[in-house]
Amino acid sequence: MSILVVGTLAFDSVTTPFGERQDALGGSGSFLSAAGAFFGPVQLSSVIGEDFPAEHLEFLRRRQVDVSGVQQLPGKTFRWRGHYPSDTNDAQTLETQLNVLKSFEPHLPASYRRAEWVVLGNVDPELQLRVLEQVERPQLVACDTMNYWIRRSNAQLRATLRRVDLLLVNETEARELSGEHNLLRAAAVIRKMGPRLVVIKRGESGAMLIGDTDTFAIPALPLLNLRDPTGAGDTFAGTMMGYLAAQGRADPPTLRQAVALGAVMASFVVEDFSLDRLRTLGQGEILQRLGHLADLVGFDVNPMRRAVVRQGPVSAVSSL
């Protein structure tokens, strides 16, 4: 089953404490679709200018990404320039050139309109909604957003959220969108806005999935070699959706697996600039790191249960 991705294709210029890269392939659409394509076919809706190199589209095509929904417009491709003062996940935006993004009117090819698994990357919520309106009968709609839209286009974002099943936000965004500091309370408020599932991406604190009856949390994989956090969130979301579509379901156990796999794939993409780490990433490495994550969090609860029960008299005495 294919996933439908809407997101930007961009030239990113990034500096981090570990180096810099100029005009590299970036944008939510790149990361979302390259990550999703590890698990199945992807249909990408996006926009590029006349300066977008054929090799980037060719890279995506070879990854089973359908780029027939990528519109080429007169002018320049979207550009972003950012700086990471430390290896946290908060970028400082130094410059944004919207360019062709300003006049982007998404028109989905007929084959895209039957998509069941939809990821709305971090773009103007009006664009997100316009894409969604062209999809006939989506099974699960995931949406990413950012503080900029929460502040500037709150009403439009709320309209989009009413049609979203799964919202992915970071901690700051969850707090700003909900007005609640406590993350459980924040998720509860957001769930009333529409999404029945909320994923809170917490960078080096891991990730949390909050649903109706199920709450899941994983720590971040401890990394020795983080070089560029750009795209971590999109890689996470693209992986989640690619995996759910491949499994053909989004029940709680499968959602947990999707979050864990998203964290694994995100842990790779930050090891190099742009999408470079995804270009060379092989099956064996993914399997190895999956094993690493499973091992990282594993513990046996039964000896603890026995120790607590054995010490029963302590708490009985203490409550005298």
Added chain:
Amino acid sequence: MSILVVGTLAFDSVTTPFGERQDALGGSGSFLSAAGAFFGPVQLSSVIGEDFPAEHLEFLRRRQVDVSGVQQLPGKTFRWRGHYPSDTNDAQTLETQLNVLKSFEPHLPASYRRAEWVVLGNVDPELQLRVLEQVERPQLVACDTMNYWIRRSNAQLRATLRRVDLLLVNETEARELSGEHNLLRAAAVIRKMGPRLVVIKRGESGAMLIGDTDTFAIPALPLLNLRDPTGAGDTFAGTMMGYLAAQGRADPPTLRQAVALGAVMASFVVEDFSLDRLRTLGQGEILQRLGHLADLVGFDVNPMRRAVVRQGPVSAVSSL
């Protein structure tokens, strides 16, 4: 098997966004021993002034804490006044009155000297060392410290660390002690200073245990009702050591369990001021939250493995 705790007994005055409490029972020794005593007997080495109420010692005694090593000196008990601007784990110290702590010379009763499980709470590293020198043959020595000692008594702390097996620090302390920002690298540097095991307490990001061959991480339990973070770290450490002593071993699986149980017990203590939550905490609640933690982090890695392998051709094609 008993654990030996050295730590302060104090009057804490604390304000948090959720309330305030004046002159409540606090100090690392209180939390360490009250938490450890949930899992077995505790021997407490500490100091109090003439103003320390008998009821606090009586509370500890009823919890199977041996207080024969608590020395009463002329003068006032140690006092700490702190403020938490938000529900993070960083307290602002408003006032510290060392009082009797200034003249504390720990003399361990004979029965304490045979202790095998030793927790050096956050006090002057010289005091920690002086306690340690009186213990005949410790099996595992755990140590807590803070930035104050890292900065002011670095040489003394280093001398103590050479005899420590398990160091518990928060992220900031790990970075400051090691000079490394990356937590894995920080732990590696600290392990060269002596402790073969490093636990990094990360507040609402959970905790990480780094040993020779084993790395373990858990997310924090998401809490709806956090009232006062004071004592979370000591409750964590006391629980870890109480559990290890009860199990009589500190192999990697048992250490993982100790960390998980420590996180569970710490998640209770922050729900109320002072040690109040530990006073009423019963077996059933601990068992329930243990189940909650196990459930929070559980996922099945096998369907993910199959999905990765199934998509083999993708990465093969992509690397062309």
